[in-house]
Amino acid sequence: MRTLNLLLALVLLGMIAAHAVVRPSPEQPNVDVMPEMVHSPAAEPYAASPLLANNQVLQPPPPGVVARGVSLERFEANPAGAERAAAALVAPPAEDGDAARGASVYATFCTPCHGADGLGQGPVVARGFPAPPSLLAPKATDMKDGHLFHIITYGQMNMPGYAGQIGERDRWRAIAHVRALQRSTR
Numbered sequence: 001m002r003t004l005n006l007l008l009a010l011v012l013l014g015m016i017a018a019h020a021v022v023r024p025s026p027e028q029p030n031v032d033v034m035p036e037m038v039h040s041p042a043a044e045p046y047a048a049s050p051l052l053a054n055n056q057v058l059q060p061p062p063p064g065v066v067a068r069g070v071s072l073e074r075f076e077a078n079p080a081g082a083e084r085a086a087a088a089l090v091a092p093p094a095e096d097g098d099a100a101r102g103a104s105v106y107a108t109f110c111t112p113c114h115g116a117d118g119l120g121q122g123p124v125v126a127r128g129f130p131a132p133p134s135l136l137a138p139k140a141t142d143m144k145d146g147h148l149f150h151i152i153t154y155g156q157m158n159m160p161g162y163a164g165q166i167g168e169r170d171r172w173r174a175i176a177h178v179r180a181l182q183r184s185t186r
């Protein structure tokens with residue numbers, strides 16, 4: 001142990017001495033030992049690059065790539081597709097925290113038009129957007145979960161689709177929140 005300490009003390013002294021002799025200027029950058037690693041050639045996603053196809057950094061995924069958490073089932077964005085989704089899709093089993101998350105997804109993405117109570121008088125409607133029908137009316141109450149999922153995913157008439165903004169699991173949680181709203185007024 002003592003020899004080791006002595007050795008380390010000598011190394012330290014040697015380094016201090018070397019520093020005093022070399023006197024690196026604080027205005028000069030240090031030597032890059034591996035410049036390729038220090039200065040990465042990585043490009044920004046939306047930048048242009050002559051090295052890549054179409055001169056663009058952002059490339060489409062190779063054919064056959066499947067994003068995680070995205071089901072492969074696709075439905076036509078029309079009433080027939082909605083019917084098929086209504087028959088084919090079942091809400092996944094509930095998990096802890098679903099209710100809070102569903103309320104938050106609903107508050108963010110649905111309240112603007114449908115209102116916190118689901119009656120269809122959200123702030124966007126107050127400013128002139130066509131009012132949606134009440135989510136508490138029998139039509140929505142009787143709709144299958146899969147049909148609601150289709151509407152959130154692809155939209156319906158004046159309502160845009162939210163597949164790009166709301167992940168699949170969160171769509172189901174928002175549906176559970178709509179169901180809770182419907183139950184609370186029955």
Ligand code: HEC
Nearest residue numbers: 109110113131132133139140148151152156157158159174
């Ligand atoms: C930009 C405004 C807007 C937003 C945001 C919006 N909706 Fe809609 N929604 C509408 C309109 C308008 C309709 C009526 C479409 C039609 O004419 O068929 C509608 C229809 C619906 C229906 C069908 C109701 C029925 O009786 O036919 C459901 C269910 C629904 N929305 C759920 C949701 C959910 C859940 C969200 C949040 C994820 C959401 N909407 C977000 C505007 C919106």
